[in-house]
Amino acid sequence: MERLGTLEVKNLSKKFRSRNDELTVLNDINLTVQPGEFISIIGSSGCGKTTFLRLVVGLEKGYEGEILLDGQRLNGPSLKRGVVFQDHRLLPWLSIEKNVGMGLKDAKSDESRKAIQEHLELVGLKGFEKHYPHQLSGGMSQRAAIARALVNRPGILLLDEPLGALDALTRMYMHQELERIWKQEKITMIMITHDVDEAIVLSDKIVVMSSRPGTIKKIIPVPLARPRDRASYDFVKIKEEVLEEFQLHTEHPFTYTI
Ligand SMILES: Nc1ncnc2c1ncn2[C@@H]1O[C@H](COP(=O)(O)OP(=O)(O)O)[C@@H](O)[C@H]1O
Protein backbone atom coordinates (compact mmCIF):
# COMPACT_ATOMS: atom_id res chain seq x y z
CA MET A 1 0.00 0.00 0.00
CA GLU A 2 1.17 3.48 -0.80
CA ARG A 3 2.25 5.57 2.12
CA LEU A 4 2.19 9.31 1.47
CA GLY A 5 2.04 11.75 4.33
CA THR A 6 2.29 15.38 3.19
CA LEU A 7 0.63 17.64 5.72
CA GLU A 8 -0.22 21.20 4.73
CA VAL A 9 -1.59 23.58 7.33
CA LYS A 10 -2.60 26.97 6.00
CA ASN A 11 -3.70 29.99 8.04
CA LEU A 12 -5.07 27.73 10.75
CA SER A 13 -6.82 29.44 13.65
CA LYS A 14 -8.86 27.91 16.42
CA LYS A 15 -11.10 29.58 18.95
CA PHE A 16 -12.89 28.02 21.89
CA ARG A 17 -16.13 29.72 22.79
CA SER A 18 -17.86 29.58 26.12
CA ARG A 19 -21.12 31.37 27.01
CA ASN A 20 -19.62 34.81 27.44
CA ASP A 21 -16.05 34.38 26.45
CA GLU A 22 -13.93 33.55 23.44
CA LEU A 23 -10.42 32.18 23.62
CA THR A 24 -8.17 32.21 20.56
CA VAL A 25 -5.97 29.17 21.13
CA LEU A 26 -4.23 29.00 17.76
CA ASN A 27 -3.63 31.93 15.46
CA ASP A 28 -2.55 31.76 11.83
CA ILE A 29 -0.50 28.57 11.89
CA ASN A 30 1.28 27.76 8.62
CA LEU A 31 3.26 24.58 8.33
CA THR A 32 4.15 22.10 5.60
CA VAL A 33 5.47 18.68 6.50
CA GLN A 34 6.95 16.52 3.73
CA PRO A 35 6.48 12.74 3.49
CA GLY A 36 8.88 10.97 5.81
CA GLU A 37 9.86 14.06 7.76
CA PHE A 38 10.19 14.06 11.55
CA ILE A 39 8.90 17.28 13.09
CA SER A 40 8.84 18.22 16.76
CA ILE A 41 6.66 20.90 18.26
CA ILE A 42 7.89 22.60 21.41
CA GLY A 43 6.09 25.25 23.40
CA SER A 44 5.08 26.15 26.91
CA SER A 45 2.14 24.50 28.58
CA GLY A 46 -1.21 25.76 27.32
CA CYS A 47 0.08 27.21 24.04
CA GLY A 48 -2.20 24.98 21.98
CA LYS A 49 0.01 22.02 21.03
CA THR A 50 -2.54 19.35 21.90
CA THR A 51 -5.30 21.37 20.25
CA PHE A 52 -3.20 21.52 17.08
CA LEU A 53 -2.65 17.78 17.16
CA ARG A 54 -6.32 17.07 17.80
CA LEU A 55 -7.22 19.25 14.82
CA VAL A 56 -4.78 17.37 12.58
CA VAL A 57 -6.11 14.03 13.81
CA GLY A 58 -9.67 15.23 13.16
CA LEU A 59 -10.77 14.96 16.79
CA GLU A 60 -11.45 18.66 17.04
CA LYS A 61 -13.76 20.52 14.70
CA GLY A 62 -14.58 24.13 13.97
CA TYR A 63 -11.47 25.91 12.79
CA GLU A 64 -10.48 28.55 10.28
CA GLY A 65 -7.97 27.88 7.54
CA GLU A 66 -7.03 24.62 5.91
CA ILE A 67 -5.58 21.29 7.01
CA LEU A 68 -4.72 19.07 4.06
CA LEU A 69 -3.30 15.57 4.20
CA ASP A 70 -1.98 14.54 0.80
CA GLY A 71 -4.03 17.34 -0.71
CA GLN A 72 -7.30 16.31 0.91
CA ARG A 73 -9.24 18.22 3.51
CA LEU A 74 -9.85 16.45 6.76
CA ASN A 75 -13.26 15.08 7.46
CA GLY A 76 -13.29 13.66 10.99
CA PRO A 77 -10.91 11.06 12.43
CA SER A 78 -9.45 8.64 9.93
CA LEU A 79 -7.22 5.61 9.89
CA LYS A 80 -4.80 7.59 7.71
CA ARG A 81 -3.58 9.30 10.87
CA GLY A 82 -2.18 7.36 13.79
CA VAL A 83 -1.95 8.94 17.20
CA VAL A 84 -0.08 8.18 20.43
CA PHE A 85 -0.79 10.06 23.66
CA GLN A 86 1.31 10.51 26.80
CA ASP A 87 -0.68 7.85 28.61
CA HIS A 88 -0.83 4.71 26.51
CA ARG A 89 -4.62 4.31 26.72
CA LEU A 90 -4.46 0.54 26.34
CA LEU A 91 -7.57 -1.29 27.47
CA PRO A 92 -6.63 -3.22 30.63
CA TRP A 93 -8.98 -6.14 29.94
CA LEU A 94 -7.56 -6.88 26.49
CA SER A 95 -4.30 -8.67 25.70
CA ILE A 96 -1.59 -6.70 23.93
CA GLU A 97 -2.37 -8.28 20.56
CA LYS A 98 -6.07 -7.47 20.97
CA ASN A 99 -5.22 -3.91 21.95
CA VAL A 100 -3.04 -3.52 18.87
CA GLY A 101 -5.78 -5.00 16.70
CA MET A 102 -8.43 -2.65 18.07
CA GLY A 103 -8.20 -0.18 15.21
CA LEU A 104 -8.47 -2.85 12.51
CA LYS A 105 -11.79 -3.42 10.82
CA ASP A 106 -11.59 -7.20 10.95
CA ALA A 107 -8.94 -8.10 13.52
CA LYS A 108 -9.51 -11.84 12.96
CA SER A 109 -8.69 -11.97 9.25
CA ASP A 110 -5.37 -13.51 8.18
CA GLU A 111 -4.24 -10.17 6.86
CA SER A 112 -4.98 -8.45 10.17
CA ARG A 113 -3.26 -11.15 12.21
CA LYS A 114 -0.20 -10.73 10.04
CA ALA A 115 -0.31 -6.93 10.43
CA ILE A 116 -0.62 -7.24 14.23
CA GLN A 117 2.31 -9.66 14.37
CA GLU A 118 4.47 -7.51 12.10
CA HIS A 119 3.82 -4.39 14.15
CA LEU A 120 4.46 -6.10 17.47
CA GLU A 121 7.78 -7.18 16.01
CA LEU A 122 8.43 -3.68 14.72
CA VAL A 123 8.14 -2.21 18.23
CA GLY A 124 10.08 -5.05 19.87
CA LEU A 125 7.15 -6.76 21.62
CA LYS A 126 7.35 -10.17 19.98
CA GLY A 127 6.56 -12.75 22.65
CA PHE A 128 4.26 -10.39 24.59
CA GLU A 129 1.15 -10.97 22.45
CA LYS A 130 -0.83 -12.65 25.24
CA HIS A 131 0.32 -10.35 28.03
CA TYR A 132 -2.00 -7.76 29.54
CA PRO A 133 -1.18 -4.04 29.92
CA HIS A 134 -0.53 -4.30 33.68
CA GLN A 135 2.21 -6.84 32.95
CA LEU A 136 4.17 -4.36 30.83
CA SER A 137 6.53 -1.55 31.89
CA GLY A 138 5.81 2.06 30.90
CA GLY A 139 8.16 1.90 27.92
CA MET A 140 6.66 -1.38 26.71
CA SER A 141 3.14 0.03 27.02
CA GLN A 142 4.11 2.99 24.85
CA ARG A 143 5.59 0.55 22.32
CA ALA A 144 2.23 -1.24 22.24
CA ALA A 145 0.48 2.12 21.76
CA ILE A 146 2.83 2.87 18.85
CA ALA A 147 2.11 -0.54 17.29
CA ARG A 148 -1.63 0.11 17.62
CA ALA A 149 -1.25 3.52 15.97
CA LEU A 150 0.77 2.06 13.07
CA VAL A 151 -1.15 -1.15 12.42
CA ASN A 152 -3.44 0.54 9.90
CA ARG A 153 -0.41 1.85 8.03
CA PRO A 154 -1.37 5.52 8.43
CA GLY A 155 0.31 8.18 6.29
CA ILE A 156 1.25 10.15 9.36
CA LEU A 157 1.90 9.42 13.02
CA LEU A 158 1.15 12.08 15.61
CA LEU A 159 2.66 11.79 19.06
CA ASP A 160 1.58 13.97 22.01
CA GLU A 161 4.42 13.88 24.55
CA PRO A 162 4.65 10.11 24.08
CA LEU A 163 7.65 9.65 26.38
CA GLY A 164 6.70 12.28 28.96
CA ALA A 165 5.81 9.77 31.66
CA LEU A 166 8.94 7.61 31.30
CA ASP A 167 12.10 7.77 33.37
CA ALA A 168 15.16 9.41 31.82
CA LEU A 169 17.00 6.22 30.83
CA THR A 170 13.97 4.46 29.36
CA ARG A 171 13.30 7.67 27.51
CA MET A 172 16.73 7.73 25.90
CA TYR A 173 16.32 4.12 24.88
CA MET A 174 12.93 4.96 23.39
CA HIS A 175 14.54 7.75 21.37
CA GLN A 176 16.67 5.14 19.61
CA GLU A 177 13.62 2.96 19.14
CA LEU A 178 11.46 5.76 17.75
CA GLU A 179 14.23 6.66 15.32
CA ARG A 180 14.53 3.04 14.21
CA ILE A 181 10.74 2.72 13.73
CA TRP A 182 10.58 6.01 11.84
CA LYS A 183 13.39 4.92 9.50
CA GLN A 184 12.00 1.46 8.98
CA GLU A 185 8.46 2.67 8.28
CA LYS A 186 9.48 5.81 6.35
CA ILE A 187 6.53 7.54 7.93
CA THR A 188 5.86 11.24 8.55
CA MET A 189 5.99 11.88 12.29
CA ILE A 190 4.93 14.93 14.28
CA MET A 191 5.84 14.81 17.94
CA ILE A 192 4.94 17.21 20.70
CA THR A 193 7.52 17.36 23.44
CA HIS A 194 8.74 19.45 26.35
CA ASP A 195 12.21 18.01 26.07
CA VAL A 196 14.63 20.03 23.93
CA ASP A 197 17.23 17.23 23.75
CA GLU A 198 14.56 14.78 22.62
CA ALA A 199 13.48 17.17 19.86
CA ILE A 200 17.07 17.63 18.62
CA VAL A 201 17.89 13.91 18.76
CA LEU A 202 14.88 12.99 16.62
CA SER A 203 13.76 15.84 14.41
CA ASP A 204 14.48 17.18 10.97
CA LYS A 205 12.86 20.44 12.08
CA ILE A 206 11.77 21.87 15.40
CA VAL A 207 8.70 24.07 15.48
CA VAL A 208 8.84 26.50 18.40
CA MET A 209 5.45 27.84 19.48
CA SER A 210 4.64 30.87 21.57
CA SER A 211 1.48 31.23 23.58
CA ARG A 212 -1.63 33.38 23.95
CA PRO A 213 -2.56 32.89 21.24
CA GLY A 214 -0.52 29.94 20.06
CA THR A 215 1.54 30.86 17.02
CA ILE A 216 4.64 29.49 15.37
CA LYS A 217 7.53 31.57 16.61
CA LYS A 218 10.34 29.91 14.72
CA ILE A 219 11.12 26.77 12.76
CA ILE A 220 14.63 25.52 13.49
CA PRO A 221 16.15 22.96 11.09
CA VAL A 222 18.35 20.23 12.57
CA PRO A 223 20.79 19.34 9.78
CA LEU A 224 22.83 16.84 11.85
CA ALA A 225 23.79 13.32 10.77
CA ARG A 226 22.05 10.47 12.61
CA PRO A 227 22.41 8.95 15.12
CA ARG A 228 23.05 12.21 16.91
CA ASP A 229 25.64 12.86 19.54
CA ARG A 230 24.15 14.87 22.42
CA ALA A 231 27.60 16.04 23.46
CA SER A 232 28.72 17.32 20.06
CA TYR A 233 29.39 21.00 19.44
CA ASP A 234 26.70 21.26 16.74
CA PHE A 235 24.11 19.60 18.98
CA VAL A 236 24.80 22.04 21.80
CA LYS A 237 24.67 24.98 19.38
CA ILE A 238 21.20 23.98 18.23
CA LYS A 239 20.12 23.49 21.82
CA GLU A 240 21.19 27.04 22.59
CA GLU A 241 19.26 28.28 19.58
CA VAL A 242 16.09 26.54 20.80
CA LEU A 243 16.49 27.65 24.42
CA GLU A 244 17.04 31.21 23.28
CA GLU A 245 13.47 31.22 21.99
CA PHE A 246 12.34 30.67 25.57
CA GLN A 247 14.81 33.22 26.93
CA LEU A 248 16.48 30.47 28.89
CA HIS A 249 20.02 31.45 28.01
CA THR A 250 21.93 32.67 31.04
CA GLU A 251 22.01 36.37 31.52
CA HIS A 252 24.43 38.10 33.84
CA PRO A 253 22.61 38.25 37.15
CA PHE A 254 24.69 41.00 38.69
CA THR A 255 26.17 44.21 37.48
CA TYR A 256 29.52 45.01 39.02
CA THR A 257 30.65 48.56 39.42
CA ILE A 258 34.28 48.41 40.28
N1 LIG B 1 -12.26 21.94 24.69
C1 LIG B 1 -11.76 23.09 25.16
N2 LIG B 1 -12.57 24.10 25.52
C2 LIG B 1 -12.08 25.28 25.96
N3 LIG B 1 -10.76 25.55 26.09
C3 LIG B 1 -9.89 24.57 25.74
C4 LIG B 1 -10.34 23.30 25.26
N4 LIG B 1 -9.24 22.52 24.99
C5 LIG B 1 -8.18 23.29 25.30
N5 LIG B 1 -8.55 24.51 25.74
C6 LIG B 1 -7.67 25.61 26.13
O1 LIG B 1 -6.80 25.85 25.06
C7 LIG B 1 -5.50 26.19 25.52
C8 LIG B 1 -4.48 25.26 24.88
O2 LIG B 1 -4.62 23.96 25.38
P1 LIG B 1 -3.74 22.73 24.85
O3 LIG B 1 -3.90 22.64 23.39
O4 LIG B 1 -4.09 21.55 25.66
O5 LIG B 1 -2.27 23.24 25.21
P2 LIG B 1 -0.88 22.44 25.32
O6 LIG B 1 -1.08 21.06 24.77
O7 LIG B 1 0.09 23.27 24.53
O8 LIG B 1 -0.51 22.43 26.77
C9 LIG B 1 -5.55 26.12 27.03
O9 LIG B 1 -5.73 27.42 27.54
C10 LIG B 1 -6.76 25.26 27.29
O10 LIG B 1 -7.35 25.59 28.52
Ligand SMILES: [Mg+2]
Ligand atom coordinates in the same frame (compact mmCIF):
# COMPACT_ATOMS: atom_id res chain seq x y z
MG1 LIG C 1 -0.79 19.19 25.62
